[in-house]
Amino acid sequence: MYDPLIIDTAIHWGAVILYVVATIANVWGVIFRNEKTERNSYRIALAGLCVHSAALLYRWKLAGHGPYMAHREVLSSDAWVMLVLFLVFMKFYPRVKPASIIVFPATFMLIALGLFFNPAVKKIPPTLRSIWLVLHVSFYKIALGTILVALAFSIFYILKNRKSFDWLARLPDKEILDLYAFRFAGFGFVFWAIAMLAGSIWAYQSWGRFWAWDPVETWSLITWLAFGIYLHLRRFFGWKGERAAYFYIICFALSIIAVFFTSVMESSIHSEYFK
Amino acid sequence: MKHFFLSRKTVLTLLTLIFITVVLSYVIPQRISVTQLTLNKWRDGHAPLLSAVDLLGLHTIFTSPWFAAILGLFLISIITSCVQQFAIARQKTFPHAFAEAGNWLPVRCDRTAAGDTLKKLGYVQISHKDGITGFIRHPWGYWGNFLLHLGIVVVIASSLVILLTQQRGLLHMTKGEIIDPGTSWDSEEHGLFTERLVLPSAITLVNSIARFWETDDIRQIESSLEFIKPDQSRDRVNLSINRPAWYHGMKIYQSHQAGRSFYLEFSDGNVGTMGHILLFQLPPSRDKASYNEFQLSGMPFRIKGKYFTDAGKKSMVSNDPLLVLRLYDKDSLLGELPLRIGESGPLGKYRVSLVRSGQWAGINFLVITGMPGIFLGFLIIIGGGLLHYFAIPRELIMKQDGSMVNIQWRAARFAEFYGDEYEDLLTKFNREQ
DSSP: OOHHHHHHHHHHHHHHHHHHHHHHHHHHHHHHTHHHHHHHHHHHHHHHHHHHHHHEEEEEEEHOSSSOHHHHHHHHHHHHHHHHHHHHHHOOEEEEGGGGHHHHHHHHHHHHHHHHHTHHHOOGGHHHOOHHHHHHHHHHHHHHHHHHHHHHHHHHHHHHOOOOOOOGSSSHHHHHHHHHHHHHHHHHHHHHHHHHHHHHHHHHHHHSSSSOHHHHHHHHHHHHHHHHHHHHHHHHSSSOOHHHHHHHHHHHHHHHIIIIHHHHSSSSSSSSHOO | HHHHHHHHHHHHHHHHHHHHHHHHHHHHHTTSSHHHHHHHHHHHHGGGHHHHHHTTTTTSSGGGGHHHHHHHHHHHHHHHHHHHHHHHHHHHHSSSSOOOOOOOOSSOOOHHHHHHHHHHHTEEEOOOOOEEEEEESSSGGGHHHHHHHHHHHHHHHHOOOOOOHOEEEEEEEEBOOOOOTTOSSEEEEEEETTTOOSSSSEEEEEEEEEEEOOOSOEEEEEEEEEEETTSSOEEEEEEEETBBBEEEEEEEEEEEEEEEEEEEEEEEETEEEEEEEEEOOOSSSSSSSEEEEEEOOSSSSSEEEEESSSSSSSSSOOOEEEEEEEEETEEEEEEEEETTTOOEEETTTTTEEEEEEEEEEEEEEEEEOOOOHHHHHHHHHHHHHHHHHHHEEEEEEEEEEETTEEEEEESOOOOGGGGHHHHHHHHHHHOOO
């Protein structure tokens, strides 16, 4: 009889391999203007997504709860949501397509990072059994996906402004890249606010306290305020282009600290989530 | 004054000040979120900063008058902005004269056919004045920004109501102990407009049971409390995590803090016998310990302790726990003593007996108003976000010019994204001729 944790790990590695192949094909296709290879990269990524979905479902069945407890589950589901969101956005806004050269590697790196953590299944503690927690986590994942897409456009803007590689010519105009970064950052800001509020309702339900200024909450608020400042600078102070892109990268770094680091480094109600 | 609060610089300055304040609250420990021991350690290590920290009240940022002033100004600013955005949204959504913006583009189509095409595409006719007809697709999209800001106002206002009127107290209750109304809380908070919470009658913890998964993770903690009325009759309430109870307008929460209490007697030739109760949180598993640190009254030394749920490390539910105590004088270890119930032994200069042990549970008592506002704000922000980003209004104005119509088209936001839609529209119009 095989150890279920080995099966879980194996399926996840299968997804990682497919995503790595998709990334190589994608980067090749975009940089060397090979449309067929680029098209194939999306097909391979879709295959990877199927395997990845199977891995998450298997893990769900194994753990008896959604993928939001152990590091491995959290990172893997973050990657899944990010990729699905990107594919959905791609459908409605075909011009976001080139962001794949950031989104694809980010996807496999998140899963691979998760695979280095303890694979043991953690049973869900009573404080985490709430629909508000599911909403809280889901909205953070969506927010993370959208701000990653905005990051891709901010980086593209800076590259296009400074370098003259051939493949950069295939990206939309600089003004459009800048506008996409602005718009996706706006999505991220709204979803982040919704996630924070869902979290405060969950905290009230579980602890009778809607906001406790614990490190994760504080960092989350810091990030949201930073995004708020970014949006106001852009909208009312005419910030755009490279200056806005660099400011956005700082906001993104804050969001990564808020989501991935504070809950691990600090003692808080959220550390129970990752223990 | 209105201009001051609507000024972009005011908004940005207030946002930046709140940002800096929250960052400060992370860097400097806050009394509400750390223990006195942690706070003292930080103060010992940052002596040069203490005068500034104390002057500005940086250990209690969120209850300091200057933070209330910043938040108050921010609230006024955002409310003023909401009022302005409401007026703009109302003006744009309902019949109004459309301003011409840019050049007219002639299309080979009559007004009726163009109107029908627009209707099919979801455009709503808003006005017809001076020969100019105005259509808008997603007119409710104008309300997105207003609702986003209104949601934030509702959330901040509700938070202020909670902050000013809430009463809460936490008790670490050991089984069988009777706590009288007015007894000091283990931790307590109350708003500026309220008094300290007082229990309506004496209370006792009848029982507290922790249930575990097979992995030793906590599955549930359930407690039974009894309120003892003056005539000695009792009202029982049962609660568990995520299932709070109500009693006389007070909401009672089972905290996730629970574990074992140890009643210890310390004998010292000079002072006599002192009794102390040490509380430990449940350990993460049967083979791992739970740790705690104590500065007991009447004792110049520090005690560090660890406890296993079962001395044999075989169960999370056992009547044979193992307690290990260490006595420290600053950082030097004076002695170590493992104890099971009924055992005694030497610990430094003391003789320590573990007399009895039982369950304890953290119980939160709470009187709170304003949470519905947080829910409402949550819904308004979702609505505002959806309208702002997914229902971008597209305006089209049209005037007849002989057999042709002239049109102007614009998207209210992110116009560059809708260029294709405009092209499609023109194609459809020209096809209708």
